[in-house]
Amino acid sequence: MQHVAILVSEPVPMFELGCALEVFSLPKKDRPYWYKCDLVSFDGSRLTSSTGVTLEVPEISELLHYDILIIPGWSTQNNKLKLSLAEQIVAFHSLNKPIISFCSGAFLIAQLGLLNHCKATTHWRYAELFQQRFPLVEYVDNVLYTHQDNVWCSAGSAAALDLSIEIVRQDFGHEIANDIARRLVISPHRSGGQAQFVETPVPAKHQRFSKTLDWAINKLNSPLLVDDLAKHASMSRRSFDRHFKSSVGMSPKEWLNQQRVRLARQILESDHLAMEELAARVGFDNTVTLRFNFHKFVGISPSEYQQQFFKG
CATH class of the missing domain: 3.40.50.880 (Class I glutamine amidotransferase (GATase) domain)
Known part of the structure; x- marks a missing residue:
């Protein structure tokens, strides 16, 4: 204690x-x-x-x-x-x-x-x-x-x-x-590594984004693209990029990568997977992309993170 x-x-x-x-x-x-x-x-x-x-x-x-x-x-x-x-x-x-x-x-x-x-x-x-x-x-x-x-x-x-x-x-x-x-009654998902950016602030007036973000989070294990988010929000890619960054404070791609890293952290705390399998599970196309984004948002590698926080 x-x-x-x-x-x-x-x-x-x-x-x-x-x-x-x-x-x-x-x-x-x-x-x-x-x-x-x-x-x-x-x-x-x-x-x-x-x-x-x-x-x-x-x-x-x-x-x-x-x-x-x-x-x-x-x-x-x-x-x-x-x-x-x-x-x-x-x-x-x-x-x-x-x-x-x-x-x-x-x-x-x-x-x-x-x-x-x-x-x-x-x-x-x-x-x-x-x-x-x-x-x-x-x-x-x-x-x-x-x-x-x-x-x-x-x-x-x-x-x-x-x-x-x-x-x-x-x-x-x-x-x-x-x-x-x-x-x-707060989100448990606004945490991260040393750079704690707000991950999914969705103003009520942007209900379209709220539904799209929820939809995207449930599909992180698929090769989801920003074009798919724009299509789900019924917006052109150019308009979606502009309004998304204005509302959420980051680009759609950055937000998507951040959510994939968040999911990777949860998996690393509870399960041992090969890096290739982990990358696929969270929607990154390869292990290089996984490691790059994980280090960007958390500050350490996936393996180092698991050594510290694995609870299995």
Whole structure:
């Protein structure tokens, strides 16, 4: 059982805190070995939230006995840090323990220099300020979250859930992560490797795309082409490409390859297949194309991924 510290300071971000508590702290009757969580602070025991709610939080002076540190958010304006807090987080990082920030929580980690020369992200409305204050950080936009050197950063508020589900998936496997996502009524499929692009954001006004994307996902094991998607959507290829990228944020081909990689990851976690068979199962025409796209979206090879995450 991993012991998790959820570190808060004024003003406490209630939504992001709720995300952390819902995923990591809420008791799971069918998961006896779930995380053990403590809500903690270095800034006194009585804190006010961003919505004016007062919280009683245990004040601590030490973090090193915890296994995971979650920072749901942090002030983007206050540059002052307690020396004891700074020393504890830096020491925690030196032990290679996971540090997870939601939204503005990246400001705290970056202020301590732990993101220098690393990929990181935060909420888009803080992007300009973040880059101005921390020029040594490799800021990444258009992502849900980043992961480098055992430090995770999520983008805007709801991306905290995407990152949380990914942490659960790495700790407990794809099936349990899907169960948690289903209970939260969110998609379990917006996770990935180090570059977490939004995979299938479908605005309600584009119902044609919603049906086409669902149709395509169910046919990933066939040699599906972008022309087939355009035909299913009853659009010309040129018009389909233009409207798809405008609505989804990527080209149809990139989205299709990303979905094939997502399916390959699920198979690799539960079954041992030859690369040729895996490529065919997810609709890639050969193993070279499979390996290229897998590394592009996940950051490692299919075989390396299976070594880490196979649950069979």
